[in-house]
Amino acid sequence: MPAHTLSRRSFGAALLGAVGLAVAGGCSSGSSSAASSSTTATAGSGLFDATQVHSITFTFDQDAYDKVIDAYLNDQSKEWLEATVTIDGTTFEKAGLRLKGNSTLRGLTKTGATAGTGNNRGGGPGGSLSAEKPQDLPWLVRLDKYTDGQELGGYNEFVVRSNNTDSALNEAIALELLAVAGLATQKSVSTRLSVNGGSEVLRLIIENPADKWDADNFASAGILYKAESGGDYSYRGDDADSYKDVFDQETDTDNPNLAPLAAFLKFINQSDDATFAADLSKHLDVAAFANYLAFQELVKNTDDIDGPGNNSYLRYTTGKDQFTVVAWDHNLAFGGMGGGGGNRGGGGAPAGGGDQQQGQPPAGAQGQTQQNGGQGRRNGGGGPGGRSNILVTRFNADKGFKASYDKALTDLKATMFTSGKAAAILQTRAAVLTAKASDLISADTVTTEAEAIKANFT
Structure with missing residues (x-):
């Protein structure tokens, strides 16, 4: 991402200006953004286009899902779940989902499970995660898990990340700054995720370091x-x-x-x-x-x-x-170890x-x-x-x-920081959320969380 020079206005004013430009350019909030990004994604290169809030849906059998959750609660095993995954209007049948994470999943609970049995500790230190809300869980997605050759823009897998902030801007900014620092990083984008026809939630997805990522880096x-x-x-x-x-x-x-x-x-x-x-x-x-x-x-x-x-x-x-x-x-970057209170997986x-x-x-x-x-x-x-x-x-x-x-x-x-690159990246990513995900996160929340990150740049 090219570096931009911030004006002397306050961050809030700069953010509003950037949002205004985005809206004037024809961007809108709500699910309509999924349609606009569908064409790009179908063309083969848009999955990690960070100027969009992408649309992703998972559809799977509830009994099969329950077995995956039970297996993890019993012995922390992470079994694969067959699912239909739709990304920006492109559907992938027989894709695979698998729980992703370690300390985060220590807070996973399921109604009716006995507290203290296996890994079910009734809301552990990794955050409070409920099996009744699969849209909030951390996932590894493999488009080609059960169907060879399935990919989107060269990508056959990605990770749905957890965060203890509502915007997940802290991780998104940290990942972009890794590239500024000359270090290997993972691309990330904001998405609206829904599961089995449920409500959409704002989630960050990132590249999973594997063969394609290794070759690219x-x-x-x-x-x-x-x-x-x-x-x-x-x-x-x-x-x-x-x-x-x-x-x-x-x-x-x-x-x-x-x-x-x-x-x-x-x-x-x-x-x-x-x-x-x-x-x-x-x-x-x-x-x-x-x-x-x-x-x-x-x-x-x-x-x-x-x-x-x-x-x-x-x-x-x-x-x-x-x-x-x-x-x-980097979901705990910028002081996220004890901060926030977001519901995206602790x-x-x-x-x-x-x-x-x-x-x-x-x-x-x-x-x-x-x-x-x-x-x-x-x-x-x-x-x-x-x-x-x-x-x-x-x-x-x-x-x-x-x-x-x-x-x-x-x-x-x-x-x-001194160069202004971090502030420019933050401004751009925050503006995308405000312009294209206002139905999922308020502008005030985006601004508050962005300001907290920006305070680390001095």
């Missing part, structure tokens, strides 16, 4: 691994089975290969301090990692690599024999942190570093309710790497 061949919420970055040996439920291979899944991952984890856990400092750049894109950590600090996302959800990907580039840490999950972090403490540095490795000049939580100990991550701890304990992080903080603040 990385020029060289490689493998993408996802860190699971119950795992950590500890070295568990070279047996791939030791990493079950700790890391999942997300790309090239027909050729499972955890050997590069195991070697990387062995290095960051078992190398002595001198070797770690000298050789980390051989194993990790150090500059990108410094930018990643600085970015998370600047957008106040405490639910990242060393947060309670262990939210991160590791991307292995085959030709370089090197890893890149990839950002994931999004809070588990009370008391994650499931377990991550691996600590080996004997002789440096401990946690001091805070970086008051710049926040990057002391190797995670955020509020978080847990330490061995890579973060050792990176920040080294003076040279710590200096690269401090420089990234200064540079990214200028690039994203």
Whole structure:
């Protein structure tokens, strides 16, 4: 998205001006926006057109849905549900839906289920989610799950995200700013979602990091691994089975290969301090990692690599024999950990942190570093309710790497905030909601939530 220069007017006035331009250009609120975007989407490139509020409907058998919910409440298993999915007027029969998320789903309840049985804890720390409101649940959507070749504009899957704000602007803005920071990100768009003919609700959908996303974001061949919420970055040996439920291979899944991952984890856990400092750049894109950590600090996302959800990907580039840490999950960006009160699936972090403490540095490795000049939580100990991550701890304990992080903080603040790019992105995304989703969210709510995000830009 091109950068724009904000005038000296207040944000509210600028937003109203932008909305006025959008309306004058023929945009309207309500379901009519779905019809206008249908032509674009059908043409093959409009699914992630962020100038629109897209229309999505799910239709599925209630008994089959109940079985999926029961399976999750019993043992946290996430089974697939066959559904008809319609996007901007284009219908996909025999698509697939699957619950998506970890800490968020800990608040899932179902009427008639016994509280405390399985995962049903009567509204857990992940937020209060009701199985009676499937339109509010987090979903992974696979258009080609049961029908080969189904896609829209090259996309065969996407994620319906949860958020504890009504607008989900905090995540949408964070994702766009990742690109401004030169980091791999996911496209996102606002949608009006309805399930089985029910009322529409405002939801954010984003790209799911998988094969297409990997090819779009990385020029060289490689493998993408996802860190699971119950795992950590500890070295568990070279047996791939030791990493079950700790890391999942997300790309090239027909050729499972955890050997590069195991070697990387062995290095960051078992190398002595001198070797770690000298050789980390051989194993990790150090500059990108410094930018990643600085970015998370600047957008106040405490639910990242060393947060309670262990939210991160590791991307292995085959030709370089090197890893890149990839950002994931920004629904708690801009201080969203304890804020908001929206009904779109909660999004809070588990009370008391994650499931377990991550691996600590080996004997002789440096401990946690001091805070970086008051710049926040990057002391190797995670955020509020978080847990330490061995890579973060050792990176920040080294003076040279710590200096690269401090420089990234200064540079990214200028690039994203001082330049006005963040404010311009926020203004544009907020204007789309006000102009095209006024039946789902009030202008006052959009403005209030946008102002709260903008307060972080100074």
